[in-house]
Amino acid sequence: MKKSLVAVGVIVALGVVWTGTAWYTGKQLEGRMAEMVANANAELNKASPEAGLTLSYQDYQRGLFHSSMQLVIKPKAGVTSAILRPEQSIVFNETIDHGPFPFAQLKKFNLLPAMASVHTTLVNNPTTKPLFDIAKGQSFIDAQTRIGYSGDTSSDINLLPLDYVKGDEKVAFSGGQFKADVDGNGDKIAISGEAQSGLVNTTNEYGQKVLMTFNGIKTEGNSSRSEFIERIGSQKGSIDKLAVSIEGKEMAVVEGLGIDAKSELQEDKKHLSGQIDYTLKSLKVQSKDLGSGKLTVKIGNLDGAAVQEFSKLYNAESQKLLADPATAKDPDIYQQRIVELFAANLPLLLKGxxxxxxxxxxxxxxxxxxxxxxxxxxxxxxxxxxxxxxxxxxxxxxxxxxxxxxxxxxxxxxxxxxxxxxxxxxxxxxxxxxxxxxxxxxxxxxxxxxxxxxxxxxxxxxxxxxxxxxxxxxxxxxxxxxxxxxxxxxxxxxxxxxxxxxxxxxxxxxxxxxxx
Structure with missing residues (x-):
């Protein structure tokens, strides 16, 4: 009897501790959300300033074991060249299981303590409705992210298979699996994944039936924050086969297309070097074998401090161009100004x-x-x-x-x-x-x-x-x-x-x- 009471007491005590810890970690996560979103925006702005996008969150509702909110991607105010129009937005539903042992994580028998486990799905709105239509009403993106107490994240991202047919139009996709790991400070990022196959059958402006297929898309890479440039590291990408046919006639087949890029600090820790390799195993046009190709470009002895200064000036001036309605509305003028901007700051890159x-x-x-x-x-x-x-x-x-x-x-x-x-x-x-x-x-x-x-x-x-x-x-x-x-x-x-x-x-x- 006493042993039973002791066992019950232990279970109750563990329940109290778990409940209290879950409540605490949920509150801690809420307090850090603004910081995490701000860091994400900083990364987005540095990686792709021309996209003109910003990330925010809304409708945060915290519970004892679970919380929920929405992440919203929309164009920056005043930026007319953003890839989304002012009235458009992409919204994600975020369902958060609190730590230290999130339920979603326990389902996978992962017993490592974590602050939270987040389930991400796409929201069906006017912007994303076409994607929901071809995904038969389901969220095309389904991601599970583990957030550690140090702030590091590990995400498993699944792209759902697609099978859509409407008249002569057809879209088929095998689905894809990708993984992204980011440390707590955002200093180190690793991304990998693959998609097996896909098909798009549509009609071009001349009324001709066009069929495009691909097989074996893969990517793998990692990067770390650098003292001089935003990131150094390596990234690989490849496509086993890409084919295009018109009216049932094969027009072009590309096989073994790959890119392998890397950058690093040199031994003196003051200069940068980089290399990019392109490979193409086979190019056939209308069944004619045109051959294969490769290209390797290397650059070394880039002065790190000069590259950093160039990057700051270039990014600042390009942001001004994006904010200028007259420039942003005309792609030709924007491209011309970008070239002029690069040429004006090129002498900085020649230091070293x-x-x-x-x-x-x-x-x-x-x-x-x-x-x-x-x-x-x-x-x-x-x-x-x-x-x-x-x-x-x-x-x-x-x-x-x-x-x-x-x-x-x-x-x-x-x-x-x-x-x-x-x-x-x-x-x-x-x-x-x-x-x-x-x-x-x-x-x-x-x-x-x-x-x-x-x-x-x-x-x-x-x-x-x-x-x-x-x-x-x-x-x-x-x-x-x-x-x-x-x-x-x-x-x-x-x-x-x-x-x-x-x-x-x-x-x-x-x-x-x-x-x-």
Whole structure:
């Protein structure tokens, strides 16, 4: 009997403790909500200021074990270029289970203490109604987030499968699973996930039936806050296959498309470096195999403090452009001002003497691979004295050295142009003949103007530059002569002698494109 009373007493005591703790953590969460939303807005503004969006919360109702509220995404006041119109909003219902052992977490047998577990779903309103229509009235987004007492969050985000048919229109989606982990201070973020497949069948403005399908979308990455720029880290993304057809005819198929980007602090902790890799395993257009490609771009020796200053100025000025109705309403003017803004602040990025390399940019088909490599060493123009009096001096203030090389196998280029000619309507034999004529003609013209040379069966062009001295395809010349070859304005030096260019041989007549 006494043991039973003791057991009952323990259960009651645990119930009181749990109830009191749940009430306390619910109150603590409510007190931190404004701070968490403010931090989210700061991240949103830094990551995508051009979106013109802001996050807020409303209708917070706190209970003993559960609370609820709504998160609202809407356009910023006065920003006319936001991706949402002033009357639009995206609203999420948030159902919060209080800690230390949220019920939703216990259902998954997760016994680690947590401040709360939050279930997120999309609200059906005029903005999101089309998405609810194709999701058969369900919330397309369903997320479960664990909030730790340190403020760290771990979210499992599910995108529901879609199967919508209306007349000739069809949308199908396998669904997707994504995971996002953020530490309590927002310093470290990790995101990963995948979606297996999707399909969109619709009609274009010409009344043609268009079918687009994809398979195997994946993403994985992590980032951390940096002293100089907002974030450094890595991010990968890939698509196994993307296909487009019109009226049942395959137009394009892209396979193995991937991007891998990373940035990091260098050993001295004062400079930044980064690298981005693009890969494409196969590109087919109307069943013609055009080949595969890759591109690797690296940049190093970016002065961290200068990058930080550039980022502040660029973000501040771009925000002003977004707030200007005249600029925001005209995409062309906005793009022009953004380019001008970047150019005006570019000298900041040249502090630290950055280095840019392309190694390589390549395109490959069954007959060979063309490659382009570049190594460009820049320097800080602010270290130069006096005012430049010519284009040559202007370049010398910015460029320390350049080394580049282009190699195009004739057979590879001929094969590529043959495929393109067939896409334009030529028969295979005519396309092959035309492609051979074009490549031979371009190679001959390149040699006439000393832009290219022939090495074996490859069209080659190389250019090196340092201290006003240029080496083009093994021939040394002053920079002014190179300018003269391309008809550029006078650089202040003696003009280069005119080249006696023999007439280009006429190419054989091109057969008419047959009617489709």
């Amino acid at each position: 003497d950055p280095v840019i390399t392309i190694a390589p940019l390549s395109w490959k088909n069954a007959k060979g691979e063309s490659t382009f490599n570049l190594s460009l060493f820049l320097k800080d123009p602010s270290t130069a004295t006096g005012e430049p009096t010519s284009q040559e001096e202007q370049i010398n203030r910015v460029v320390k050295s350049l080394d580049s090389k282009l190699v195009i196998p004739v057979d590879m280029a001929t094969e590529l142009m043959t495929q393109i000619a067939q896409l334009e309507g030529y028969q295979p034999a005519e396309a092959a003949k035309l492609a051979e004529q074009q490549i031979k003609g371009m190679a001959a013209m390149g040699q006439m103007f000393r832009v290219t040379t022939m090495e074996g069966n490859n069209v080659v062009s190389s250019l090196q530059y340092s201290n006003s001295q240029v080496t083009l395809n093994g021939q040394k010349m002053p920079l002014s002569e190179l300018f003269g070859m391309f008809g550029l304005p006078d650089t202040g030096a003696e003009p280069a002698p005119e080249l006696e260019v023999p007439p280009v041989p006429a190419l054989p007549a091109v057969p008419a494109v047959p009617q489709q």
